Amino acid sequence: MNKFDASEIREGLREQFEDTARWRREKAKEHPHDERNAEAATILDELATTVDSVDDQTLLAYAQLLEGYQDHEEKNEMFRLVGFQSCASTAIEFVQGFISRRTGSRWSSI
Numbered sequence: 001m002n003k004f005d006a007s008e009i010r011e012g013l014r015e016q017f018e019d020t021a022r023w024r025r026e027k028a029k030e031h032p033h034d035e036r037n038a039e040a041a042t043i044l045d046e047l048a049t050t051v052d053s054v055d056d057q058t059l060l061a062y063a064q065l066l067e068g069y070q071d072h073e074e075k076n077e078m079f080r081l082v083g084f085q086s087c088a089s090t091a092i093e094f095v096q097g098f099i100s101r102r103t104g105s106r107w108s109s110i
Contacts, residue, residue, distance in 0.1 A: 004063045006056040013059070013091065017048035020079040040083025047082065050091040062095045065102045 010081035021044035054062075066075065076100060078107035080088070 008061045009059045009063045010051050010054065012046050013054070013062075013095070014051040015078055016092065017044045017051070017091070020076075020082065021045050021048065023080075024083070036083060041074050041082045043089070044079075046089050047088065047094055053090065054092050054095055058095055058099070061099055065099060 021041045024041035028034075028041060031037060063071060069102045078101075082088065082094070086094070086097065088097055
């Protein structure tokens with residue numbers, strides 16, 4: 001029996017994108033001269049809307065790797081890099097990129 005529930009993982013991923021987007025909007029207010037924060041918030045909002053397109057197999061692989069993170073700051077950093085060093089345009093690209101970085105190999109659910 002799998003201890004991971006795809007719908008819970010999906011919702012957690014969506015919330016992480018949304019929370020990080022809110023944080024980026026606050027940074028945009030603090031640093032209005034730096035347009036990257038507002039742009040990153042927009043990208044994060046878009047990623048949140050595409051979470052439903054991530055297939056269950058990929059979500060489960062993501063969750064298993066995410067569970068291995070001992071440092072929550074390191075995990076949060078990967079979300080904060082969206083719009084700065086990460087150029088994912090969909091949640092599936094973000095998740096596949098995370099899996100690839102954690103495993104050192106290209107991930108494809110196909």
